[in-house]
Amino acid sequence: xxxxxxxxxxxxxxxxxxxxxxxxxxxxxxxxxxxxxxxxxxxxxxxxxxxxxxxxxxxxxxxxxxxxxxxxxxxxxxxxxxxxxxxxxxxxxxxxxxxxxxxxxxxxxxxxxxxxxxxxxxxxxxxxxxxxxxxxxxxxxxxxxxxxxxxxxxxxxxxxxxxxxxxxxxxxxxxxxxxxxxxxxxxxxxxxxxxxxxxxxxxxxxxxxxxxxxxxxx
Amino acid sequence: xxxxxxxxxxxxxxxxxxxxxxxxxxxxxxxxxxxxxxxxxxxxxxxxxxxxxxxxxxxxxxxxxxxxxxxxxxxxxxxxxxxxxxxxxxxxxxxxxxxxxxxxxxxxxxxxxxxxxxxxxxxxxxxxxxxxxxxxxxxxxxxxxxxxxxxxxxxxxxxxxxxxxxxxxxxxxxxxxxxxxxxxxxxxxxxxxxxxxxxxxxxxxxxxxxxxxxxxxx
DNA sequence: ACTATTTTTTAGTCTAGGCTAAAAAATAAC
DNA sequence: GTTATTTTTTAGCCTAGACTAAAAAATAGT
Ligand SMILES: [Mn+2]
Ligand SMILES: [Mn+2]
Ligand SMILES: [Mn+2]
Ligand SMILES: [Mn+2]
Numbered sequence: 001x002x003x004x005x006x007x008x009x010x011x012x013x014x015x016x017x018x019x020x021x022x023x024x025x026x027x028x029x030x031x032x033x034x035x036x037x038x039x040x041x042x043x044x045x046x047x048x049x050x051x052x053x054x055x056x057x058x059x060x061x062x063x064x065x066x067x068x069x070x071x072x073x074x075x076x077x078x079x080x081x082x083x084x085x086x087x088x089x090x091x092x093x094x095x096x097x098x099x100x101x102x103x104x105x106x107x108x109x110x111x112x113x114x115x116x117x118x119x120x121x122x123x124x125x126x127x128x129x130x131x132x133x134x135x136x137x138x139x140x141x142x143x144x145x146x147x148x149x150x151x152x153x154x155x156x157x158x159x160x161x162x163x164x165x166x167x168x169x170x171x172x173x174x175x176x177x178x179x180x181x182x183x184x185x186x187x188x189x190x191x192x193x194x195x196x197x198x199x200x201x202x203x204x205x206x207x208x209x210x211x212x213x214x215x216x217x218x
Numbered sequence: 219x220x221x222x223x224x225x226x227x228x229x230x231x232x233x234x235x236x237x238x239x240x241x242x243x244x245x246x247x248x249x250x251x252x253x254x255x256x257x258x259x260x261x262x263x264x265x266x267x268x269x270x271x272x273x274x275x276x277x278x279x280x281x282x283x284x285x286x287x288x289x290x291x292x293x294x295x296x297x298x299x300x301x302x303x304x305x306x307x308x309x310x311x312x313x314x315x316x317x318x319x320x321x322x323x324x325x326x327x328x329x330x331x332x333x334x335x336x337x338x339x340x341x342x343x344x345x346x347x348x349x350x351x352x353x354x355x356x357x358x359x360x361x362x363x364x365x366x367x368x369x370x371x372x373x374x375x376x377x378x379x380x381x382x383x384x385x386x387x388x389x390x391x392x393x394x395x396x397x398x399x400x401x402x403x404x405x406x407x408x409x410x411x412x413x414x415x416x417x418x419x420x421x422x423x424x425x426x427x428x429x430x431x432x433x434x435x436x
Numbered sequence: 437a438c439t440a441t442t443t444t445t446t447a448g449t450c451t452a453g454g455c456t457a458a459a460a461a462a463t464a465a466c
Numbered sequence: 467g468t469t470a471t472t473t474t475t476t477a478g479c480c481t482a483g484a485c486t487a488a489a490a491a492a493t494a495g496t
Contacts, residue, residue, distance in 0.1 A: 005453060026474065039454055041475055046452090058461060058474060089332040102324045108317050114307040223483065244444065257484055259445055264482090276444060276491060 023060030094168030128159025155215030241278030312386030346377025373433030
């Protein structure tokens with residue numbers, strides 16, 4: 001059994017090595033967890049002792065198969081609970097992350113099995129992220145960032161990179177949610193900003209906005 | 219905000235002072251929490267500093283109004299989650315206590331409000347215990363222990379005192395659940411054992427069994 | 437009332453998981 | 467290739483929450 005702190009580290013390392021390949025640095029972990037590098041080093045050394053990850057001094061950490069299993073189980077729980085909160089309790093997609101951050105640590109395999117069934121074994125969470133199955137396998141969607149599209153290309157929103165309430169509320173205001181079609185009408189190469197069309201509306205988006213929205217090109 | 223350990227102490231003290239009136243001893247707390255008296259003393263002193271309880275050295279602890287509020291909120295969460303697990307996920311009543319022990323610590327007032335609505339604002343949990351409302355008020359049922367009944371009296375099962383899987387499984391085997399009518403056919407005053415009638419079955423129960431079943435006399 | 441026993445608190449130690457400051461290694465600049 | 471800078475680790479300290487052993491208070495026995 002792993003402690004709350006250990007589970008949070010494992011999950012963070014898992015997410016970090018999804019984006020960048022190779023070992024993840026203790027600094028990157030500390031940054032991502034809002035803690036200090038020295039704390040991350042301590043924890044990484046402990047997790048290496050427990051064979052959850054491999055760690056080479058000054059080189060960084062990499063989850064073992066064992067570590068990945070643990071991580072995907074936590075991610076599965078997080079995302080299933082998010083579906084529960086939105087689908088069953090009527091929460092809005094910008095309100096569920098913090099609560100799921102706690103619920104993901106409830107230990108009971110039977111619970112997660114039954115929750116999954118209760119929810120109809122969903123494949124995606126409310127933010128468009130795939131839910132790993134009981135073996136840790138999950139769909140790797142072919143998705144791009146909106147910022148990677150060029151003028152006159154279009155895509156369908158399939159998820160968000162950031163899921164802060166502020167960002168999700170912005171998207172709501174602009175009537176963008178999962179499944180929404182977006183046309184790129186113009187792109188400014190100087191700062192990466194765009195003019196996009198959503199439904200009947202046309203408006204300007206900054207690079208920061210476009211950098212956090214995943215789309216599937218059509 | 220209170221830590222996991224603090225919350226568990228507060229809840230335990232709340233339950234202890236439900237049964238016995240007056241201050242609860244650090245030893246009673248330690249016993250009930252499966253820890254040592256010295257640890258209980260430390261925690262009680264800390265909770266006294268936080269005005270969660272009043273504490274007089276060598277005399278024991280008593281929750282303040284503030285402490286009782288915290289306690290009933292936790293109890294409310296525990297019991298609502300138990301209802302969720304049984305009613306929505308199909309768990310059996312002997313499987314839910316441990317899981318609810320974790321779920322009761324999830325911090326979100328919005329969550330508990332929505333969960334309550336989702337469940338139809340239940341008044342009792344799967345073990346027959348009343349669920350406090352959002353203000354901490356709950357029904358104080360007029361219930362006796364089965365062991366308090368005498369020969370030829372009868373009652374309806376309204377709850378259990380102990381909710382260990384072993385005990386609940388015993389009750390299942392004997393077809394006793396909430397709402398079941400029980401007739402006392404005989405009582406042995408030497409050891410408190412009884413012969414009872416449940417449906418068409420008649421059988422012997424020890425004092426230990428009868429001491430953990432709540433009934434409402436009819 | 438005095439002693440013996442039980443209950444409760446205190447003192448001191450341990451581990452998990454943080455932190456800061458200093459040291460060491462890796463990387464970048466010349 | 468040496469020096470300067472950045473990254474990473476180590477050393478030492480802190481708090482929460484446990485524990486054991488010893489001390490102190492309360493209670494019981496005579
Ligand atoms: Mn978490
Ligand atoms: Mn999500
Ligand atoms: Mn608990
Ligand atoms: Mn219960």
